[in-house]
Amino acid sequence: MTSAPGAPPDPPAVPDAELLRLDHQVCFSLHAASRAFGGLYRQALKDLGLTYPQYLVMLVLWEEGPQPVKAIGERLHLDSGTLSPLLKRMEAAGLVRRERSRSDERSVVIDLTDAGGRLRDRALGVPRSVLAATGLSLEEVIGLQDVLARLTVALGEAVDGG
Amino acid sequence: MTSAPGAPPDPPAVPDAELLRLDHQVCFSLHAASRAFGGLYRQALKDLGLTYPQYLVMLVLWEEGPQPVKAIGERLHLDSGTLSPLLKRMEAAGLVRRERSRSDERSVVIDLTDAGGRLRDRALGVPRSVLAATGLSLEEVIGLQDVLARLTVALGEAVDGG
DNA sequence: CACAATTAAGTAGCGCACAACTAAGTGTCG
DNA sequence: CGACACTTAGTTGTGCGCTACTTAATTGTG
Numbered sequence: 036m037t038s039a040p041g042a043p044p045d046p047p048a049v050p051d052a053e054l055l056r057l058d059h060q061v062c063f064s065l066h067a068a069s070r071a072f073g074g075l076y077r078q079a080l081k082d083l084g085l086t087y088p089q090y091l092v093m094l095v096l097w098e099e100g101p102q103p104v105k106a107i108g109e110r111l112h113l114d115s116g117t118l119s120p121l122l123k124r125m126e127a128a129g130l131v132r133r134e135r136s137r138s139d140e141r142s143v144v145i146d147l148t149d150a151g152g153r154l155r156d157r158a159l160g161v162p163r164s165v166l167a168a169t170g171l172s173l174e175e176v177i178g179l180q181d182v183l184a185r186l187t188v189a190l191g192e193a194v195d196g197g
Numbered sequence: 198m199t200s201a202p203g204a205p206p207d208p209p210a211v212p213d214a215e216l217l218r219l220d221h222q223v224c225f226s227l228h229a230a231s232r233a234f235g236g237l238y239r240q241a242l243k244d245l246g247l248t249y250p251q252y253l254v255m256l257v258l259w260e261e262g263p264q265p266v267k268a269i270g271e272r273l274h275l276d277s278g279t280l281s282p283l284l285k286r287m288e289a290a291g292l293v294r295r296e297r298s299r300s301d302e303r304s305v306v307i308d309l310t311d312a313g314g315r316l317r318d319r320a321l322g323v324p325r326s327v328l329a330a331t332g333l334s335l336e337e338v339i340g341l342q343d344v345l346a347r348l349t350v351a352l353g354e355a356v357d358g359g
Numbered sequence: 360c361a362c363a364a365t366t367a368a369g370t371a372g373c374g375c376a377c378a379a380c381t382a383a384g385t386g387t388c389g
Numbered sequence: 390c391g392a393c394a395c396t397t398a399g400t401t402g403t404g405c406g407c408t409a410c411t412t413a414a415t416t417g418t419g
Contacts (some may be wrong), residue, residue, distance in 0.1 A: 049335065050324065051231075051324070052262065052321065053322040054321075054324040054325055054328070055256070055259075055317075055321055055323075055324050056260065057324065057335075057338075057339070057342075058256070058323070058324035058327065058328075058400095059253075059260065059289055060339070060342050060346075061236070061255040061342045062234075062249075062252070062253060062339055063235055063255070063256075063272075063273065064341075064342045064345040064346045064349065065225075065230070065231055065252060065342075065345055066231065066249075066253065066273075066343075067248075067273075067274050067349045068227070068231075068324055068346075068349045068352070068375095069227055069228065069230075069349050070274065071233035071274075071348070071349045071352035071353055071401075072224075072227055072228075072352060072353070073350075073377095074364085074377085075352050075355060077353065077377085083308060084403080086404070087224075087228075087262075088228075088404085088405065088406090089403090090224070091221075091224060091225060091228065092225070092290070093378075094217070094220070094221040094225075095221075096339065097217070098221065099219065103367080103368095104367075104368065104369095105366090105367060105368085110214070110225075111229070112229050112232065112233075113405095113406080114406090114407080115367070115368050115369060115370095115384090116368095116370080116371095116407065116408075116409090117405065117406050117407075118368090119368065119369050119370080120369090120370090120404085120405090121404080121405075123369095124404080129271070134307075137368095139367085139414075139415075140366040140367095140413080140414055140415085141366065141368070141413070141414045141415065142294040142367055142368080142414095143367080143369095151226075155217075156344040158217065159213040159214065159216075160213065161217075161220070162216040162217050162219065162220035163213065163216055165220065166216070166220075168351065168352060168354075168355030169348060169351055169352065169355075170348075170351035170355075170377080171348070171351075173211065175344075176223055177219070177397095179223070179344055180219075180222050180223045180226045182229075182337075183227055183229075183230040184222075184226045184229075184230075185332075186228045186230050186233070186234075186331060186332075186333070186341075187226065187230045187233045189231070189330065189332035189333075189384065190233035190236070190237050190330060190331065191233055192293075193237060193330030193331075194324060194327075195330075218382075232406075232407095235406085235407090236407085239407085240391060241365095248374070248375080249375090250374085250375065250376090251374095258397085266396060266397075266398065266399095267396090267398085275375090275376080276376085276377075276378095277397075277398050277400095278376075278377060278378075278379090278398095278399080278400080279376055279399090280398090281398065281400080282374085282375085282399090282400090282401050286374080295381080301384075301385075301396095301397085302370075302383080302384055302397095303383070303384045303385070303396065303397040303398070304396090304398080305385095305397080305398065305399095323393060332388085356361065
């Protein structure tokens with residue numbers, strides 16, 4: 036911290052042009068890292084027939100059990116515009132079932148099929164191979180995850196409130 | 198570091214199921230952070246009529262000058278399948294020109310139009326507002342950028358070589 | 360009860376990312 | 390020179406992510 040939280044912003048110690056250059060680096064790094072991760076998972080998940088976002092959905096279902104679309108969306112910060120077609124593809128692949136809730140006909144509950152449940156066993160090796168590929172220690176990964184999580188919260192608030 | 202670089206891997210101190218749970222966290226965090234950044238930039242760039250990837254291209258052109266598509270792709274880790282339509286949209290928006298190189302008719306050189314060059318002045322304020330929204334100090338941002346850059350290199354090598 | 364407001368899911372359209380393929384230009388080697 | 394591999398862009402198809410909109414069910418209110 037260069038100043039107390041809530042204090043007026045420091046006078047810019049770095050000129051705009053310099054910040055633009057730094058932005059180049061940061062933007063690119065985050066964008067590229069995200070896509071590089073995607074590429075790594077794409078490779079690791081190819082045998083399972085899953086894409087990266089589909090894997091995220093499976094992780095939720097494996098850990099939390101049957102969930103309405105809404106709940107999955109909140110977990111993954113995705114809306115129905117993304118999830119509906121994605122879940123339909125997963126249904127077509129035989130991984131999940133989609134059933135209208137009897138208690139609330141608006142919501143659709145997503146549940147694993149037997150095949151979807153069994154896939155977890157084959158997915159157990161994925162994280163370790165990914166971790167190995169990062170070249171990071173478990174501690175570094177956890178630290179990174181922490182920074183990113185805080186960042187996501189801060190960015191979400193900035194977008195909503197700004 | 199839990200062991201010297203290059204040493205045989207430690208026996209797994211963490212069971213697969215636990216790693217799968219952690220993977221849930223890390224995957225999600227990176228994915229969500231990347232998209233949250235995208236949302237923030239989308240908002241900041243709306244007035245400029247640029248998308249986030251288009252902004253990345255502009256950053257390259259502002260700093261490096263005219264570049265063949267190939268060079269831009271290497272900078273941003275994007276291939277022609279992504280860049281060709283993107284650059285056509287930017288041409289249609291009047292930001293860039295696309296011209297076949299005389300010395301090598303295979304390559305297409307991308308150059309800023311006057312409007313594209315002028316846009317830089319209006320983009321100068323973007324990084325500062327984004328930085329403010331992150332809630333991070335400049336030092337933290339630079340640290341994050343460094344981790345992500347190393348990660349991208351490691352992941353790229355893992356994908357290529359694995 | 361009738362009504363509007365809210366909520367959940369889905370659909371359409373655009374842009375990006377990636378894989379696989381095509382077309383055209385360049386360079387090399389026999 | 391001509392056959393060949395290589396390089397550079399572009400195209401096509403699939404899936405993701407977002408915005409905006411639609412539909413249907415529920416809730417809240419008079």
